Amino acid sequence: MSEPIKIQISTPDGQQRVAWTLLGKSLWEALTQAGFDPGGTCGGRGICGKCKVKSAGQLSPMDEMERSLLLPDEINRGERVACRSTVLGQVTVTLPDERSAHDYGAVLWKTDSPGRVTCQRILLPGLDPHNPLPIHRRLRTALGKQDLMMPVETLQELSRMDRKGRPSLEVNALLMDGVVLRASRECARAYGLALDLGSTSLWAGLIDLESKETVAISSQPNMQRVFGADIISRISYCLENQDGLAELHQVLINNINAMIEDLLTTAAASVKDVYEMVVVGNPVMLHFFLGLPIAGLATHPCQGLFLDELTVTASSLDLNMNQGGKIVVLPQIGGFVGADTVSCLLNIPNWNKTKFILIDIGTNGEVVIGNRGKLWAASAAAGPALEGGQIRCGMRAAEGAIDRVIYQEEAGLAYRVIGNDYPRGICGSGVIDLTAALLKAGWIDSYGTINDKGRDQTIVQSGPDGEEFVLHDPQRAWPTKLVYTQQDIRQVQMAKAAIRTAIDLLLEKANLLPTDIQQVYLAGAFGNHLDPVNIVALGLVPQVKLDIIRPIGNAAASGAAAALVSLAKRQEAAIIQAQTTFVELADHPDFQSRFLERMNFEAIEI
Incomplete structure (x- = not known):
C-alpha cells in the first residue's frame, strides 16, 4: 500500500488545513474526501471545468482537455481543474472564495397563533409521610391532566428534588402542546429548528417556541454538490454506487449537524433544548435526508415512498437535537414537486x-x-444555466461575479461586479441580464443567434463552442478574459423554455x-x-x-x-x-x- 500524501490547503478565511490522500487520486477526490468543496457541477466527471483551484506541487501534467477548460490567465495563475489533476506527491491548494455574496433571501414569516410552548410555575405539595403520593400523581393533579406525557429524565430530576420533610416543591413545568417536556427548578427554554433542504444550499433557523422569535440563522452550501450539481446527477450516483445512498445521506446529516452546532453556539443553547424540527425540500432531498431508497424517483412515472406529512423520531437520524424530539416533514405534491413548494x-x-x-x-x-x-x-x-452552471465563464454569486449587466445605446454594456473588483466570472442574475442586454442591443436575434450587428458593434471571436462575445470594460483591462458563447445562449434558451x-x-x-x-x-x-x-x-x-x-x-x-x-x-x-x-x-x-x-x-x- 502506498504512503499517504499530504495536501496543504489554504481556505478562503485564511486558515491552513491539511488533508491526506493516496497516490493516483484526483485532486477533486482528495479535496471532497477531506470535506472541502472544490466547486463544479458534474460530480468530478471532468466535463464542466468548474472545479478550478490554484495549486502547486506534484500533479500530473496538464493534458489538452484540461487546457481547453482553462483560460490563459487562469493557467498563468497556477489554476488547475481539480478532477482532471492526478496527485503524484505533495501539493498545496488555495481554495477560491465561493461563499455567496448574496444573502440567502429574506426569511419573513409571521403568525397570529399563540406559542406552542409555555412555562408554568407550579407549587406541588411535599411528600406526606402519612399519605404518600408519587410525584407523578402530584404533578398530574396540579396540572389538571388525566394523561400526562413526559420523558423519563423529568421524573428522574423531580425525584432528586422531592426530599422527605419538604412541605412543598416549586417546579417550573415546560409544556408544548400540553405535553410536559421538562420539569425542573429553573424555567427551561424550548427551541425548534426550521430546515430547508435546497439542492444547492441549506438553510436552518433556530426558533424559540415560546416567544416565536428566530434566535439564530445559518445557511451553508449543500455539500452533496460534490456528487453532482443537480438531483438527477445525485440519483445516478446512488444507482451506480452500492454505498451511494449511504454516502449522500451521511454527507447531508453531517452538513446539517454542523449548522445546528453553529446555531446552538450563537444562541448559547444546548442540544437537549431542541425538541422539534420541521423540514422541507424537494422529494429527492427529503429521501436523501431520511436515508430512503430513491429508485422510484429515477424512473417515469416518478414516485417516492411518501407524500403526506411524515413524523419520525430524532434518534432515528442521529441529529444534534433532543433525542426524544420529533422531526416533521411537511406534505409534498407529486413528482419532483415537494414540501418546499407547499411551504x-x-x-x-x-x-x-x-x-x-x-x-x-x-x-x-x-x-x-x-x-x-x-x-x-x-x-x-x-x-443550472440560470444559476451560472454550464455557462463557459459561469460561477456562483460570489466575490468577483458579474451580477448585473445594463445596455445603453451610447455606452454599450456596463457591468456590476460583486465586491467591486475585477470580474472572474458571471453568476445567474448576470447571465439573465446579459442575455436580455444582447437581445435589446440587437446583437442576437429572436432565435438567440449572434448576428451581423453583434459582430460589427462588439468583439466576437470563434471559440471551441462556436462564436462568442468577448466581455470587456473599455475603461479598464480585465486580468481574466471572459466570454459568453453561442452555446451559453442556447443553455439559457433551454432553461427559459x-x-x-x-x-x-x-x-x-x-x-x-x-x-x-x-x-x-x-x-x-x-x-x-x-x-x-x-x-x-x-x-x-x-x-x-x-x-x-x-x-x-x-x-x-x-x-x-x-x-x-x-x-x-x-x-x-x-x-x-x-x-x-x-x-x-x-x-x-x-x-x-x-x-x-x-x-x-x-x-x-x-
Whole structure:
C-alpha cells in the first residue's frame, strides 16, 4: 500500500488545513474526501471545468482537455481543474472564495397563533409521610391532566428534588402542546429548528417556541454538490454506487449537524433544548435526508415512498437535537414537486382567493398556478444555466461575479461586479441580464443567434463552442478574459423554455390567461436578484404588468418556520396539498412542440 500524501490547503478565511490522500487520486477526490468543496457541477466527471483551484506541487501534467477548460490567465495563475489533476506527491491548494455574496433571501414569516410552548410555575405539595403520593400523581393533579406525557429524565430530576420533610416543591413545568417536556427548578427554554433542504444550499433557523422569535440563522452550501450539481446527477450516483445512498445521506446529516452546532453556539443553547424540527425540500432531498431508497424517483412515472406529512423520531437520524424530539416533514405534491413548494405557498396571501403564478427558478424549477383556491403544479427541468452552471465563464454569486449587466445605446454594456473588483466570472442574475442586454442591443436575434450587428458593434471571436462575445470594460483591462458563447445562449434558451412551457401549460389547465393573473411571485434567494424587466423581455414569464412581479425571498424556509410554531399552518399545508393537482409535463402531447416554440425570444419592448 502506498504512503499517504499530504495536501496543504489554504481556505478562503485564511486558515491552513491539511488533508491526506493516496497516490493516483484526483485532486477533486482528495479535496471532497477531506470535506472541502472544490466547486463544479458534474460530480468530478471532468466535463464542466468548474472545479478550478490554484495549486502547486506534484500533479500530473496538464493534458489538452484540461487546457481547453482553462483560460490563459487562469493557467498563468497556477489554476488547475481539480478532477482532471492526478496527485503524484505533495501539493498545496488555495481554495477560491465561493461563499455567496448574496444573502440567502429574506426569511419573513409571521403568525397570529399563540406559542406552542409555555412555562408554568407550579407549587406541588411535599411528600406526606402519612399519605404518600408519587410525584407523578402530584404533578398530574396540579396540572389538571388525566394523561400526562413526559420523558423519563423529568421524573428522574423531580425525584432528586422531592426530599422527605419538604412541605412543598416549586417546579417550573415546560409544556408544548400540553405535553410536559421538562420539569425542573429553573424555567427551561424550548427551541425548534426550521430546515430547508435546497439542492444547492441549506438553510436552518433556530426558533424559540415560546416567544416565536428566530434566535439564530445559518445557511451553508449543500455539500452533496460534490456528487453532482443537480438531483438527477445525485440519483445516478446512488444507482451506480452500492454505498451511494449511504454516502449522500451521511454527507447531508453531517452538513446539517454542523449548522445546528453553529446555531446552538450563537444562541448559547444546548442540544437537549431542541425538541422539534420541521423540514422541507424537494422529494429527492427529503429521501436523501431520511436515508430512503430513491429508485422510484429515477424512473417515469416518478414516485417516492411518501407524500403526506411524515413524523419520525430524532434518534432515528442521529441529529444534534433532543433525542426524544420529533422531526416533521411537511406534505409534498407529486413528482419532483415537494414540501418546499407547499411551504412556499404558505407565504402567499389569500392563496385561496386570488389568481397567481408562483415560480421557484432553479436547476429543478417549480411552477404553481393558483385560481381562487384550486392549484396546479409542475416541475420544470431548467438545468443550472440560470444559476451560472454550464455557462463557459459561469460561477456562483460570489466575490468577483458579474451580477448585473445594463445596455445603453451610447455606452454599450456596463457591468456590476460583486465586491467591486475585477470580474472572474458571471453568476445567474448576470447571465439573465446579459442575455436580455444582447437581445435589446440587437446583437442576437429572436432565435438567440449572434448576428451581423453583434459582430460589427462588439468583439466576437470563434471559440471551441462556436462564436462568442468577448466581455470587456473599455475603461479598464480585465486580468481574466471572459466570454459568453453561442452555446451559453442556447443553455439559457433551454432553461427559459422549460419554465415558460410549464407556465403556459398550467395556465391552460387553470383556464386562465396571462392578463387574468393578479400576482407573480418569485421564490428563492435567486428570485430576489432578478430584474422583472429582463425576465419578461426574455419571455421567461408572460407579458404581465411589471409591478405585479414580486420576489418573496426564501419562502420555503419562511413556511417551514411558520409551520414549526403554528399547528394551524401545518393544517393549512395539508389543505394546500389536497387542493393541488400535479401535472406531469412530459405526458402532455404538445410538450415537445411547445418547448421548442418557447426556445425563441419574444420581440417585446419594455
